[in-house]
């Protein structure tokens with residue numbers, strides 16, 4: 243007989259595991275099926291966490307090599323131990339994935355390790371990793387199976403020379419020349435890691451700009467900074483093919499003026515986006531409709547698919563493919579299922595590119611406001627004029643605030659600078675409370691902190707910044 247649960251979650255990424263925990267907190271009997279051997283999904287195992295561990299390690303190496311001397315610190319001869327760096331990254335990942343196991347135990351959630359497929363709108367079969375199958379029956383099923391890297395049709399991943407982010411998090415030595423196809427967030431973050439560790443890095447981007455969805459001015463500033471750091475860019479350039487011979491490869495591409503570019507390298511990171519993942523779920527068996535082009539599962543405002551007993555969240559559905567978006571959807575879904583009023587405010591989901599300087603943003607870009615014909619005022623403040631940034635020797639970048647011309651309501655905030663990822667939270671909070679730039683300007687900010695640059699940018703909206 244099939245074991246019966248109030249909720250069966252498929253996928254233990256930040257969407258699935260958070261939904262499972264919230265549902266258990268609300269009194270439901272919950273199982274979570276995961277086909278990896280660890281919990282935490284893409285984010286904890288091969289995404290957010292290992293990439294940030296390597297970004298932090300490589301930044302420390304870069305600081306020791308290039309910047310410590312300015313602070314009066316001499317380090318003698320500096321050496322890089324890539325295996326030790328990878329081991330630390332793996333330990334960080336293990337600590338966090340084990341942490342999710344602990345949270346499951348604490349909340350009495352049953353983890354089931356294996357691949358799930360739907361057998362009806364309320365039943366599933368799991369092919370267990372340890373062998374054999376188990377049948378499950380659920381009052382409700384939540385699909386949180388995430389996404390996978392998109393390959394280029396003419397350049398399939400081989401896992402060695404032509405790789406996705408998963409393998410680029412594990413190179414056992416620094417590549418001589420890493421070609422990155424795609425100047426989006428993965429390309430820039432992992433390109434930065436290997437550049438800082440000594441690789442030559444060439445980014446080939448199809449569009450005329452990197453990070454295409456970012457505020458144009460801020461994206462251009464990040465581009466300039468990365469060029470200064472030694473990354474090479476070919477924009478408006480279309481990769482047409484690659485020849486792989488053993489551990490060497492040559493990427494060919496066509497520039498916008500029709501010239502052929504030929505780039506010899508030893509690794510090719512294809513980072514041209516991710517696509518929703520529902521392979522093997524047998525969605526058709528339960529009657530769940532999928533968008534044939536995007537692979538995404540369509541849901542209503544309450545995360546329900548076209549089948550009332552089946553819901554979906556995270557990378558598998560529409561919206562930004564971000565861990566915190568998936569988590570918030572997980573909580574909202576569980577609360578709605580429990581009869582509460584769960585809600586996600588899609589206008590205030592922050593977005594961060596963890597390069598150095600970091601690029602963080604929330605809300606509208608200047609280009610979006612222009613396109614919508616919304617009147618706005620801009621306030622900017624450079625980190626060069628911020629005391630703490632000077633003390634840190636981290637003066638690159640600026641804070642840019644866009645406020646409604648009539649009401650002063652904050653419509654968008656974009657920060658390029660040190661720890662922009664942490665600074666953006668203040669902007670998210672103010673926007674969540676429908677606050678104005680004057681609200682930010684009136685809040686007392688500790689001195690000396692980087693956050694004072696946010697206040698000064700808010701003052702600058704009204705042309706009354708104090709320190710610039």
Ligand SMILES: Cc1cc2nc3c(=O)[nH]c(=O)nc-3n(C[C@H](O)[C@H](O)[C@H](O)COP(=O)(O)OP(=O)(O)OC[C@H]3O[C@@H](n4cnc5c(N)ncnc54)[C@H](O)[C@@H]3O)c2cc1C
Pocket residue numbers: 252253254255256257258275276277278282283284285286288289290291293356357358359386387388389407408428519521522523555556557558563564565566567568596
């Ligand atoms: C290199 C990289 C860096 C990233 N960095 C960030 C970052 O810094 N910040 C950020 O917000 N986002 C980041 N992301 C994106 C983030 O990882 C995703 O948005 C997030 O993981 C989506 O969560 P999810 O729960 O929807 O799916 P996932 O995390 O993808 O989890 C889905 C899980 O479902 C499992 N699964 C799939 N099918 C089945 C099945 N049939 N049966 C059982 N289990 C199944 C999979 O094994 C997987 O573990 C990064 C992504 C990558 C690749």
Ligand SMILES: NC(=O)c1ccc[n+]([C@@H]2O[C@H](COP(=O)([O-])OP(=O)(O)OC[C@H]3O[C@@H](n4cnc5c(N)ncnc54)[C@H](O)[C@@H]3O)[C@@H](O)[C@H]2O)c1
Pocket residue numbers: 394423424425426427428429431446447448449452453454479480481513514515516562563564593594595596
């Ligand atoms: N810090 C973070 O939050 C973080 C980090 C990593 C990944 N992610 C998530 O993972 C997703 C996937 O990341 P990604 O970097 O692969 O995608 P992306 O959408 O961020 O960037 C892809 C880039 O590739 C370019 N491109 C597309 N086709 C191309 C081609 N044929 N040739 C050259 N360039 C091409 C696009 O114009 C774009 O600039 C992101 O959308 C994001 O949601 C988030």
